[in-house]
Amino acid sequence: MADNLQDIIDSLIDHIDKAIAKGSVTNQQVAAVLDFLNERLKKADGDKYIRKDQPDYTNYILQLFDGLEIGKFFPSMTTGTGAGIDNKGNAEVESMKVRSFMMIMELIINRLSSVDSEFVFSESGTIDKVEEIEANTYLLTIRKRWDFDFTAFALHDVVYGSINTLLSDDSFFTSWFRVLSVDVSANQLTVATYPDDEVPAGKNFAPTNGMNICRRGNAINEDRQSCWYISSYEGCIMYLEGVTKPILEESNYYLSLGKPKHLELFNGLPINYKHPYLFARGAIIQDLIRIDFQGNPIYEIVDLGIWEPRGIYIRGYSEEQNKYIQHQIWYKSCCWRCVSDAATVGLPPRWNNTQWVCIVGDSNFKLEITSTKGRFFRFGQEYTQLGFILTHGDMDISVDASQVEWTRESDLLEEDLLWNIEHAENANTVDITPLDMPTNWYEAKKVVFRCKISIRDGEELKSFSTEFKINNKL
Secondary structure (H helix, E strand, O other): OOHHHHHHHHHHHHHHHHHHHHOOOOHHHHHHHHHHHHHHHHHHHHHHOOOOOOOOOOOOOOOOOOOEEEEEEEOOOOOOEEEEEOOOOOEEOOOOOOOOOOOOOOOOOOOOOOOOOEEEEOOEEEEEEEEEEEOOEEEEEEOOOOOOOOOOOOOOEEEEEEEEOOOOOOOEEEEEEEEEEEEOOOOEEEEEEOOHHHOOOOOOOOOOOOOEEEEEEEOOOHHHOOEEEEEOOOOEEEEEOOOOOOOOOHHHEEEEEEOOOOOHHHOOOOOOOOOOEEEEOOOOOOOOOOEOOOOOEOOEEEEEEEOOOOOOOEEEEEOOOOEEEEEEEEEOOEEEEEOOOEOOOOOOOOOOOOOEEEEEOOOOEEEEEEEOOOOEEOOOOOOEEEEEEEEEOOEEOHHHOOEEEEEEEOOOHHHHHHHHHHOOOOOOOEEEOHHHOOOOHHHHOEEEEEEEEEEEEOOEEEEEEEEEEEEEOO
């Protein structure tokens, strides 16, 4: 009950007591007093309690010792409803809009976060007030985030800011300007906007209240001409250097991780602009492991010169060099690469050694027919033995021949066929006598003996052929 109501009641009781003592009070007077007290008590109850049947208010602090619930409150981060504050001050709500700023001792957020525009690492601020001093020149008051917050922008900074129009088409515009002067005590900037033809979009706008702004570079100060940012719509992390104006040049791009820019220095390179790349002016790397598009390691060729019988040659990961390597050596005028995890020590590379593959000189096979008595004979004196030498580079691989075929070629096809059948069993050598000459040998004075050699390279059969002409010396 209010103190002033208690005073009134005490005064009325005293007045009634005095009237009764004098015998001057009537029933109507007593009834009027009771009616007055009843109305005042009703009003006193209304002031004391919060009503549940109509909107109410109080001019005093409202204390809810057991908490507060709004709507159908169900506490849960994923399926909760309503809002609530418990008796310890813990609050849970659906959403919150803060028009000025929020001070937080510790911020715990969902581990999955997203940036749908740009995240710039540079001096920044929010415009609280814009005053146009003259055409294209403005006085900007920068919002203080705390009591002793002062703007970090400096003279000649190249600054830009974007603001969403909050329209249904999600449109936004960007303002580019240069800082002409800085009033740190007033937290104000005097700026001049760039002409339309000096901004990336070809159209510049005036700065507005609520616009977030950040430094991109500086027109004069080299120490303030760099910044870096993360962009979701560009799909990259970008580091810029030497920025003196809004429109960037190719020399400003110092590092890019993500989708590459369409720069002239990339012309002619096999770049897929839909895939991420790392582009940087320099790199300091301890371990560099190259892989192909399927994730397989790419081996670095290490040329060790002339093959050494005691040398160790590998194709694999080198713990010493911290990378995947493939050894390359030179042997018998051919260049060889190791294709096994570890080549057998002391076993030289050969055309049929599966631990090595010849990459230079692989086609350097040579087949030569030999004759014990030369190639010129007088009629009736044709006695000689034909053989062959097969080489690969400087290596004699004649013993590796798996198939040898001797044939004769003259103008007498039937005789040639018969000779071929009779000598089908000859191997590395064939004896030539006057009986092996065609019957027109004296008139033709020339006959050809051909040798065809086949060798098996793993599963592949390689064949080589050459001819030996015997001439009649008159």
